[in-house]
Amino acid sequence: MQKVEHIGIAVKDLDASEKIYEKLLNTSSYKREEVASEHVITSFFKNGPNKIELLVATDESSAIHKYIEKKGEGIHHVAFAVQDILVEMERLRSEGFILLNEQPKRGADNKLVCFVHPKGTSGVLIELCQELKEDH
Numbered sequence: 819m820q821k822v823e824h825i826g827i828a829v830k831d832l833d834a835s836e837k838i839y840e841k842l843l844n845t846s847s848y849k850r851e852e853v854a855s856e857h858v859i860t861s862f863f864k865n866g867p868n869k870i871e872l873l874v875a876t877d878e879s880s881a882i883h884k885y886i887e888k889k890g891e892g893i894h895h896v897a898f899a900v901q902d903i904l905v906e907m908e909r910l911r912s913e914g915f916i917l918l919n920e921q922p923k924r925g926a927d928n929k930l931v932c933f934v935h936p937k938g939t940s941g942v943l944i945e946l947c948q949e950l951k952e953d954h
Contacts, residue, residue: 819898819899819900819906819946820898820899820900820901821898821899822868822896822897822898822899823869823897823898823899823929823945823947824862824868824869824870824871824897824927824947825868825869825870825871825893825895825896825897826871826873826893826894826895826896826897826945827870827871827872827873827891827892827893827894828873828874828882828885828886828891828892828893828894829872829873829874829886829891830874830886830891831874832850832859832861832872832874835861835872835874836861836872839863839870839872840863843863843865843870845863845864845865846863847861847862847863847872848862848863848864849861849862849927850862851926851927852876853925853926854876855923855924856880856881856882856925857875857876857877857879857880857881857882857883858873858874858875858876858880858881858882859873859874859876860872860873860926860927862926862927871897871926871927873894882894894943895933895942895943895944895945896942896943896944896945897931897944897945897946897947898944898945898946898947899947899948899949900946900947900948901948902948903922903930903931903932903946903947903948904922906946907922907932907946910934910946914938915934915935915938915939916934916935916937916938917932917933917934917935918932918933918934918935919931919932919933922946922948924950925945925947927947928949928950929947929948929949929950930947930948930950931945931946931947931948932945932946933945933946934946
């Protein structure tokens, strides 16, 4: 794993949360993106080298909707950048971690992603992110 890529925060109202984070970080969101396969809309902020991803559910089948119903708004996941997601997935499997995806899938912000089950990571959902090359 190379670095923390972003911190994902589950929110109920994306417009209101964007206003909060614009004030907090003194910058505007640089990208809003729908990830239809996950039933979410994301909004990304940069703060120096750090990124924050706000996530709002687009329907009740979304993992974000279920998370907020169970735990309320707040930190949903910590994402780590990886050089080769397939190699990292295999390494984590060999270490006994449970992956929530058999294969990486396309995520927001031009990334391939895979999630690691929070039961094996002290209750924190971990996301692996590999930057997609321009030819994908």
